[in-house]
Amino acid sequence: xxxxxxxxxxxxxxxxxxxxxxxxxxxxxxxxxxxxxxxxxxxxxxxxxxxxxxxxxxxxxxxxxxxxxxxxxxxxxxxxxxxxxxxxxxxxxxxxxxxxxxxxxxxxxxxxxx
Amino acid sequence: xxxxxxxxxxxxxxxxxxxxxxxxxxxxxxxxxxxxxxxxxxxxxxxxxxxxxxxxxxxxxxxxxxxxxxxxxxxxxxxxxxxxxxxxxxxxxxxxxxxxxxxxxxxxxxxxxxx
Numbered sequence: 001x002x003x004x005x006x007x008x009x010x011x012x013x014x015x016x017x018x019x020x021x022x023x024x025x026x027x028x029x030x031x032x033x034x035x036x037x038x039x040x041x042x043x044x045x046x047x048x049x050x051x052x053x054x055x056x057x058x059x060x061x062x063x064x065x066x067x068x069x070x071x072x073x074x075x076x077x078x079x080x081x082x083x084x085x086x087x088x089x090x091x092x093x094x095x096x097x098x099x100x101x102x103x104x105x106x107x108x109x110x111x112x113x114x
Numbered sequence: 115x116x117x118x119x120x121x122x123x124x125x126x127x128x129x130x131x132x133x134x135x136x137x138x139x140x141x142x143x144x145x146x147x148x149x150x151x152x153x154x155x156x157x158x159x160x161x162x163x164x165x166x167x168x169x170x171x172x173x174x175x176x177x178x179x180x181x182x183x184x185x186x187x188x189x190x191x192x193x194x195x196x197x198x199x200x201x202x203x204x205x206x207x208x209x210x211x212x213x214x215x216x217x218x219x220x221x222x223x224x225x226x227x228x229x
Contacts, residue, residue: 004156032214043117044157044205044220051215090156099169100145100212104156 002027006091006105014113015083021076021108023091030096033074035065036104039087047089050074061085086112116140118221120206126227132194135224139187139208145169146183147218148191149205157205163189164212196228 007022025031035047048059055067065076074091091105119138127133139146144165149157160179161171165186174181178197183189193200203223209216 009154036220043222044207046217049215049217092156094214096214098214099164100147100162100209100214100216100218101159101170102147102149102157102218104158106154106156 002095002103004091004093004103004105006089006108008108009106010109010111012111012113013081016080017112019076019078019081019085019110021089021091021110023074023076023105024072025074025091025093025103026072027093027095031093032096033065033067034092034094034102035059035063035074035076036090036092037087038090039084044090047076081110081112083112083114086110118206118208118219120204120221120224122224123222124225124227126229127196128229129198130195132192133196133226134190134192135204135206135226137189137191137206137221139189139206140219143208143210143219144186145209145212145216146189147207147209148181148189149207151203151205151223153202160191162212169212193226196226198228201226201228 003026005024033050037047038044050057058064090107092102146163148160151157160174162169163183181191205223206221207218209218
């Protein structure tokens, strides 16, 4: 079955630490890839997206993600996190043979301690 | 620019009762989505509208769930009768034209608890 897997359900780290969240998908064809974020009490919002071209994508708030086709992965990174990065992060894909149906992973809850 | 609006924000009902959720997308957005997010899981698409037509409802439990988007703007999602396993957050999202590259903008969600 087609799926999106996020490696960690919960991550706790200190301010200024580096963050990397893993995401793997199991679609055989071409996909479009997304990371969404939900800050406490806020709506789900887009962090970054990849469709084609440079596999290293930069998003808002200093986040970036790298698409590695051979590994079916789209990992999210931030070199130095802040307390305000505390949120839940969702990886999602849309197969290119799909109209607009986002398939989400289960999410990773990230807590940044001061 | 106003975002996606949803109401109510919270709803508690007993099993076998019915419930309805309302969504008003961003003005000018042709595509509207309803997602169900069960605790501990990512959102799952229930139904996608393009204007007032259904594009994808393959994961909508049609024996109890129904949705409509009259006049291609607001949408209503209904559950009748509700089951315990319907307890979840129901998210509405919209996008400009429904193409894969477009950003989907999400509303605050309606948190449903079925007792």
